[in-house]
Each structure stands twice: as structure tokens, then as C-alpha cells.
Amino acid sequence: MAKDTTKSTGRGGRAKRKLAVKRETLTVTSLLRRASSTPELGWGALIVVAFTVFSAWMVWWAGTEPMVAAGDTARRTVLTRVPVQLLDEDATTRAREQARLREPRVYTPDEPLIAEVLTSLESLPTIIAPTENVEQVDNDIRRTFAIGTEAYAELKKRADANGVPTDAWRSRMESLRRQLERRPILDAETYRRERESLGDNIQLAFPSARRSVLSVGVVNGNDPAMLKQAGRDMATQAGIAQALIQVVEARIGALQNPTFRFDQQATSELQESAAARVTAVVNDHPAGAVVLRAGEKVTATQLELFRKEAQTYAQVGPLAAILVNKGAQVLGCLAIALGAAGYAALYCPRIRRNPQRMLGVAAILLGAQAVTVFGTAAAPELRGVTVLAPTIFATVILLIAYDPRVALALGTLMSVLVCHSINEPVATLAALLAGIGVAAWQLYEIRDRRTLIRAGFTIGSTLAAATAVASTVGRPGANTIAPERVLQESLTAGAGGVLVMGITLFILPTIERLFQITTGMTLIELRDPKQRLLRELQQRAPGTYNHSLNVASIAETAADAIGADALLTYVGALYHDVGKMNKPEYFVENQTGGPSKHDKLSPAMSLLVIVGHVKDGLEMAREFGLPRKLHAFIEGHHGTTLVEYFYDRAKKQAKSKAEDSGETRAELPEEIEYRYPGPKPKTKEVAILMIADAIESATRSMSEPTPSRIESLVHTIAKKRLEDGQFDECGLTLKDLHTIEESVAKSVTAIYHGRISYPGSGTGTSGR
Structure with missing residues (x-):
């Protein structure tokens, strides 16, 4: 049996364990x-x-809200934790409404109308006094007062020799006045509402005082039969002779307007005063009473009880x-x-x-x-x-x-x-x-x-x-x-x-x-060649645009190979060199032959132009509203790499200058002066772009880009970037780097594979 080397025994083992614990604690x-x-x-x-x-x-x-609607089913049972008194709004409202209905309604008399009725009746003996028989009485008067032979004879007795109504007749009219003032004649609508009232009495508001009378005595002025019957009853109670009752009945029956009108303001004051005197209905719920019961329908009253119980418990519940x-x-x-x-x-x-x-x-x-x-x-x-x-x-x-x-x-x-x-x-x-x-x-x-x-x-x-x-x-x-x-x-x-x-x-x-x-949806929109910034890049720097397309294709495949964001990498590669459109003629991919613009510039000035495309690109990205994720590709695709061509050129010029001046030692430029300002790639996607960008540019300048030479070039450039520390901050592993090399080499080989020169052609015809 093999010995377990992970265990230590004896004093040495205990010391090691103590040291390990101490290190762990530290x-x-x-x-x-x-x-x-x-x-x-x-x-x-x-x-x-x-x-x-x-x-x-x-x-x-x-917790103070029931979280359930009235009519829904309660999901849990809730009990009162403390005694609760809950105002029964519905019962209180009903009680107050009953009090309002029981309160007497107030009516105001139409005194001019009552006086007109009494005056017309009181003056009848005077009107017929000059006549000898009933036929001599005016037809309108006879018809209005229903005066027949018997009534005519009785009316003749109610005036003295001078045609003045007797005191007895005036006394009867005063009695009739009291009857008219005790039995209100109302319009149909007012009469209907009075009958619906629960009060036994009504109040008649005269200027001197209010009188309370039974509500059963009111008369519907729009009911002819009731109106005539009321006239007959009032005449009888006033002590008018039997033969003259029909005269009073006819006159009252001919009324077109009510003798009393409903006083809304006075009635409302009485009703509200009565409602205010009603004591609110309060229901007592002891502790442990059911507020909501699981499985039962919830009522509005239960919801109110729930809220009241929560409020009461917060005020008087046990503090602990x-x-x-x-x-x-x-x-x-x-x-x-x-x-x-x-x-x-x-x-x-x-x-x-x-x-x-x-x-x-x-x-x-x-x-x-x-x-x-x-x-x-x-x-x-x-x-x-x-x-x-x-x-x-x-x-x-x-x-x-x-x-x-x-x-x-x-x-x-x-x-x-x-x-x-x-x-x-x-x-x-x-x-x-x-x-x-x-x-x-x-x-x-x-x-x-x-x-x-x-x-x-x-x-x-x-x-x-x-x-x-x-x-x-x-x-x-x-x-x-x-x-x-x-x-x-x-x-x-x-x-x-x-x-x-x-x-x-x-x-x-x-x-x-x-x-x-930046979502994939936005990135897909940005990869559209019709985007304004890409259109400008196509027009002003077509070589750079073509270079960006190739780099994007190479980088996308590599990103997909290591599980990085391929879409983001592709779009970032499309825009990484947009800054070159400011001075496109200073970049080799846009030069169409002839002397280079850099031939007339010092290495330091050329460096400023080359490095400046990063700063220009960032400014354009902000101007055109590119997402911040794409800014990282623009500013980081060169990292802090050395601009080797112009660095070497600067060194050669320094040495040549020293030789010309006879100096034994040339003042060489510092390497850091010819590096991009950075930052280094922070993500794998930007690191992939750095590799793809360098490989595509280098491969384009190769005279014979064979697969083996491309593979060697890819490995050399990737290794140089690794040793230069460009991948220190992006989380790229050596395994990832190896996979990227394989993918980039394959993609670049597919783009820049060799051509076969066919006989008979001066320049050669490409074949695949």
C-alpha cells in the first residue's frame, strides 16, 4: 500500500501544520x-x-395592506391580534339616511293664492245681492263656483240689506282659511316625495312661526278627485252650510297652482341636523376574531377591518x-x-x-x-x-x-x-x-x-x-x-x-x-456598410477600409475559436482605424505609388502622424456616437507597441548625424518615445484585434505568402507581442494564444494564398 505523503507525523508534522494554519490566518x-x-x-x-x-x-x-381585492378568495386566514373597534360605515350611513327621511319636510305657503281663494268666496254674497234669481248671475261665476238654485238662496242669506257679507259668513271664511293653512295642496312631484318620506309630520313655515301638522293631510293638486274631496272636507270642517259645500269644493277644485311649496334649504338643514345627532355604529372585534378566512370570499368590510387591525396593533400592540x-x-x-x-x-x-x-x-x-x-x-x-x-x-x-x-x-x-x-x-x-x-x-x-x-x-x-x-x-x-x-x-x-x-x-x-x-442588436446595426462613419472611411481611405474588412474577418474567426465575443470583435475591427481618414495618404494601404509622404518628414514627425490616428479615431468615435465598447478597440489595438520602422529610421539618422559631425558616440532616441501611448488591451477581443491587425499588415507586404511563411509570421508576431507584455492586462492564456495563432494563420492563408502563373501571360493569371 502506498504511503500517504500528504500526512506528516511527529513533531515536524505538527510544526508544519501550525505554520500552515498561521499562514492561512495571515x-x-x-x-x-x-x-x-x-x-x-x-x-x-x-x-x-x-x-x-x-x-x-x-x-x-x-403588512398594513390586505393585498387582495373585494370579491376575491382569501389565500390565508388572518386573526385580530388586539381588540379592534371598527366603524360600520354602511350601518352608520343607513341610520343617518333613515334619520333624514324621518325628519319633517318644510313647506312655505303661497299666501297670496290662499287669500285670493278666500276673497273670491267671501265676496260671493255681495256679487249676487243685486240679482233676483240665479239666472241673473254671471255665467262664469255660476260655472266657477257651481252655483245652483239652492246655493243661490243660501248665498243671498249671507249678505245684509246693503249687500255686505254677514259676520257669520266672514267667520266661516276665517275657519276655511285655517283649513287651507293646515292642509297643503302640493304639485304631483312634491306630493310623491312626501309620501316616500318616513316622517309622520310636516312643518309649515309661516312668517310668524312654523306649524307642525300630520303629513297625511297633504293633497295632490294634480289629482282632481282628491282635490275636490279635500275641498269638501275643508268646507265641512269649517262649518259651512251643506248647500254651500259644493261652492267651496268647486272653487278649490279649480286651483291650478299648489298652495304650499317645498322649502329645500330649510328641509336640508333639519335633515342634516338630525343625521348629525345619529351616533356612529361601531362594531367590536375581540382579539382572535377572524379577519380573513382562507378559501372564503373577501368583502370590503373585511378589507377595512384588516387595515384597522394593523393600525391598532401598531399603536397598542405589545412592544416586544x-x-x-x-x-x-x-x-x-x-x-x-x-x-x-x-x-x-x-x-x-x-x-x-x-x-x-x-x-x-x-x-x-x-x-x-x-x-x-x-x-x-x-x-x-x-x-x-x-x-x-x-x-x-x-x-x-x-x-x-x-x-x-x-x-x-x-x-x-x-x-x-x-x-x-x-x-x-x-x-x-x-x-x-x-x-x-x-x-x-x-x-x-x-x-x-x-x-x-x-x-x-x-x-x-x-x-x-x-x-x-x-x-x-x-x-x-x-x-x-x-x-x-x-x-x-x-x-x-x-x-x-x-x-x-x-x-x-x-x-x-x-x-x-x-x-x-452594447447589445448585439446595436452591433449588427453598426456593422452595416451604410453607416455614415464607414461610408466616409470607404470614400476617404478605401485602402484602410479594405484592410479593416480583412482584419475584421480574421479577428471574428479567431474570437469565435476561443469563445470570445465574435460580433463585438468584428465590429470593433471595422472601426479600429477610422482615425486614418484624416491623413489617409500617410498610411501605406492608401498609397498608390510614387514617393512616400514620410520621405519629407522627420521620423519624429512621422511618428506623430502615425500615432495620431488613434487620437483622431477616438475623437471621431465620440463625434459619431459610437458605443464606449468600441472605443477600446480604437485606442488599444496597438497597445504600447513600438513603431519600429520610424524608430529604426530615427536611430540611423542619429548615427549618420554623429558620423558627419565626427562624434564618436551617437545620441540615440529612447525606445519609449516611439511607442504608442496605449493603453494595452484590456479584453481578449482587443488582444485578438491587435494580433490580426499586425498579421494582416505584415502579410500584405510579403512577396510570397505561403502557408508556412504565414504560420511563421503569425507565431513570430504573437510571440513578440506576448514578450512585450501587451497581453498582461487582458486575461489571455497561452492556450488561447495558441488557438488564436492557428485560427489567424488559417484565415490569412485563405485570403493571401499563393497564385499560379500560367504560361503565355506576362503578368500571370491567378488560379486557385
Whole structure:
């Protein structure tokens, strides 16, 4: 049996173990000390604390809202924790309305009309006094007062020899006045409303005082039969002779207007005063009473009781219990915040190293939580959208801004936070995770608008199906499941998924600017040869444009070979030399023969022109609004490499000058003076471009670019760049470099393969 060499025995072994533990302790301590000294840690801690505070506050607030709509099925049973007194708004409103209806309505007399009726009756004896018989009485008077022979005889007795009404007749008219003032004659609408009133009395508002009379005595002035009967009754009660009752009946029956009118203002004052005297109806709910019962329909009163109980508990509940409850909520939010921060610190350096990105991620998560909490509280009937869509939207933004792994991790934590905030069941968490997973799958790479549209419908379908299952599973009791409600939640959830992608499509350029990212869709648009900057490059520096096309093709294949972003590499290569269009004639690919422009320049001046294309390219990139990702290709495709041709030329000139002047030692230029300013490539994609750019330029100048010579050239240039430290900051491995060499050699060979010269042609005819 082989001896385990990993174990140490004896004193030496114990000493080694102690030393190892000490080294490990020192390592952990040094790491903590180093982390604590970085400003990012302070910002991260501050953001975690702020996130926890705001998130916990939303959880507290959500606990005071039922998060369910009236008519929906309660998903959980809720009991009162303290005795609660709840104002019964409906019962109080009904009681006050009853008080208003019982209060007497106020009517104002039409005194001129009453006086006119009495005057016309009182003056009848005087009018007929000069006549000898009834036929001599004016026809209109006879018809209006229904005066017959018997009534005529009685009226003749009611006047003295001078034709003046007797005191007895005046007394009867005064009695009739009292009857008219006690029995209001109303219009039809006012009479109808009076009959609907619950009051037994009415008030008659005379200038001197108000009188209260029974409401049964009111008369409908638009009912001829009732009006005549009222006239007959009033005449009888006034003590008028039987023969003259029909005269009074006819006169009152001929009235065209009511004798009393409804006084709205006075009545309203009485009714509101009566309503104000009604004591509010308050229902007592002892501790332990059911507020919501799982599986039962929720009423508006139960929702109000839920809010009142939460408010009362916050005011009079046991302080220890409240603190424990709120502390648990804070710890839950803190755990989620620490989980998100820890994941970002371990697996996402872009977030860890940039406080602004930390703040941005925290704002996205808090924003999604806020929309979920406040949206569900305001419109619980749309919970299919308000619960799911914000989290999916936050995940989509993180997918675009970072990568699927970050989006899945933070989206999962966001889902837990949402369920923690509004007390959602595990079924809802499963629906959220399903939507997040499908979003990560569909949006792995966004190359066109169809990707977003397809993702919208796929996510919507997934959310609809998951919500249907969650709505069914989440409702206790099969008999409480309302198919129409499940269908509504499913459709709203599906619509929410489609809406999320619609909004994303609309604000995608804003997301790219805020997070300084470039999606595949934007890159595909930028690779179009009709882009303005590329068109200018074609026209002003056609040789450089052709060179860029070749480099882009070579670099794209190499990037794909090592798993780098091939599309980004291709587009970056297209634009990497745009700065050359300012002075295209100074670059060899644009020269068409004849003396070089550099022949008239000093090496130092030529260096400024050559190196200047990087600075010019950056200025053009900013002017034309190229994404920041492409700036790295422009400024880093030469890194800090040496401009060897002009460096060697400068050295030769220095030596020649020294010889001419008789100096024994020439003052040679410093190598650093003839290097590009950098920076070195920060990404694998820029490093690939550096290699492809150098290889393409060098191969173009070869007289016989055979495969073996190309392979040797590729290896030489790649090795030189490696030894020069150009790949120190881009994470490129030796394995990657070897793969890139093979890919570049193959691509360059395909472009610059040898030609066969056929006999009979002076220049040779190419064959493949």
C-alpha cells in the first residue's frame, strides 16, 4: 500500500501544520485588511444598509395592506391580534339616511293664492245681492263656483240689506282659511316625495312661526278627485252650510297652482341636523376574531377591518412582539441584500469595483419591489401583472446590462424579496423563477428586435401557464377556485410578460447608455456598410477600409475559436482605424505609388502622424456616437507597441548625424518615445484585434505568402507581442494564444494564398 505523503507525523508534522494554519490566518487577515481599506467596501456597506432600510420599510407598509381585492378568495386566514373597534360605515350611513327621511319636510305657503281663494268666496254674497234669481248671475261665476238654485238662496242669506257679507259668513271664511293653512295642496312631484318620506309630520313655515301638522293631510293638486274631496272636507270642517259645500269644493277644485311649496334649504338643514345627532355604529372585534378566512370570499368590510387591525396593533400592540416581528423582517431584507452583495463581490467584478453600478443594481431591485408592493396594494385585481412583471423587468435589465448568471442570481433573490414583501406563497415564487429562467434563456444574446418580440411572447406564455398553476395551488380548497378569476390572473400575467419586453424594446438605447453596454442588436446595426462613419472611411481611405474588412474577418474567426465575443470583435475591427481618414495618404494601404509622404518628414514627425490616428479615431468615435465598447478597440489595438520602422529610421539618422559631425558616440532616441501611448488591451477581443491587425499588415507586404511563411509570421508576431507584455492586462492564456495563432494563420492563408502563373501571360493569371 502506498504511503500517504500528504500526512506528516511527529513533531515536524505538527510544526508544519501550525505554520500552515498561521499562514492561512495571515492570508485571511491580510485579505480582510486589504478589503477594509478599499473605498468600494465602504460604498458597498452603505448601499447594503440603505437597501435594507428602504426594503424593510416597504415590507412593513405592505403588512398594513390586505393585498387582495373585494370579491376575491382569501389565500390565508388572518386573526385580530388586539381588540379592534371598527366603524360600520354602511350601518352608520343607513341610520343617518333613515334619520333624514324621518325628519319633517318644510313647506312655505303661497299666501297670496290662499287669500285670493278666500276673497273670491267671501265676496260671493255681495256679487249676487243685486240679482233676483240665479239666472241673473254671471255665467262664469255660476260655472266657477257651481252655483245652483239652492246655493243661490243660501248665498243671498249671507249678505245684509246693503249687500255686505254677514259676520257669520266672514267667520266661516276665517275657519276655511285655517283649513287651507293646515292642509297643503302640493304639485304631483312634491306630493310623491312626501309620501316616500318616513316622517309622520310636516312643518309649515309661516312668517310668524312654523306649524307642525300630520303629513297625511297633504293633497295632490294634480289629482282632481282628491282635490275636490279635500275641498269638501275643508268646507265641512269649517262649518259651512251643506248647500254651500259644493261652492267651496268647486272653487278649490279649480286651483291650478299648489298652495304650499317645498322649502329645500330649510328641509336640508333639519335633515342634516338630525343625521348629525345619529351616533356612529361601531362594531367590536375581540382579539382572535377572524379577519380573513382562507378559501372564503373577501368583502370590503373585511378589507377595512384588516387595515384597522394593523393600525391598532401598531399603536397598542405589545412592544416586544412588534420589535421581534419588525426585526425578523429587517433580517430577511438584510439577508437578501447581503446575498446580492456577496454574489456581486465574488462573481461580478464590474459591479464590485464600481459604486455607481452597485447603486444602480440596488435601485433596480428596490424599484421592482416598490412597483410590486404599491401596485398590488392599489390594484390587487391586477396582481398577475404587479407581482410578476416588475421582477421579470428587473431581471431583463440585468440580463442586458451584465450576463445571464448575474441576472439569474439577482433575479432569484428579487423573487424571494417580493414573496417576503407581500406574503406570497411558494407557488408564486415558482412562477417568478420560471419567468426568470425563460427570460435568461431567450435573451442570452440580443441580435435583433425579433429576439425581444419572441422573448416577450415566450415569457408571457410561461407566466400565464405558471400563474394558472400558482393560482390553483395557492387557493385553499378546490371548491373555492373560481375559473374566471384564474383565467383573469393568467391573462394579466401573460400580458405583463409581453408588456415587459415591449417596454424593454422601447428603452433599450437608454439601458445601453446608462450601463455603458452594447447589445448585439446595436452591433449588427453598426456593422452595416451604410453607416455614415464607414461610408466616409470607404470614400476617404478605401485602402484602410479594405484592410479593416480583412482584419475584421480574421479577428471574428479567431474570437469565435476561443469563445470570445465574435460580433463585438468584428465590429470593433471595422472601426479600429477610422482615425486614418484624416491623413489617409500617410498610411501605406492608401498609397498608390510614387514617393512616400514620410520621405519629407522627420521620423519624429512621422511618428506623430502615425500615432495620431488613434487620437483622431477616438475623437471621431465620440463625434459619431459610437458605443464606449468600441472605443477600446480604437485606442488599444496597438497597445504600447513600438513603431519600429520610424524608430529604426530615427536611430540611423542619429548615427549618420554623429558620423558627419565626427562624434564618436551617437545620441540615440529612447525606445519609449516611439511607442504608442496605449493603453494595452484590456479584453481578449482587443488582444485578438491587435494580433490580426499586425498579421494582416505584415502579410500584405510579403512577396510570397505561403502557408508556412504565414504560420511563421503569425507565431513570430504573437510571440513578440506576448514578450512585450501587451497581453498582461487582458486575461489571455497561452492556450488561447495558441488557438488564436492557428485560427489567424488559417484565415490569412485563405485570403493571401499563393497564385499560379500560367504560361503565355506576362503578368500571370491567378488560379486557385
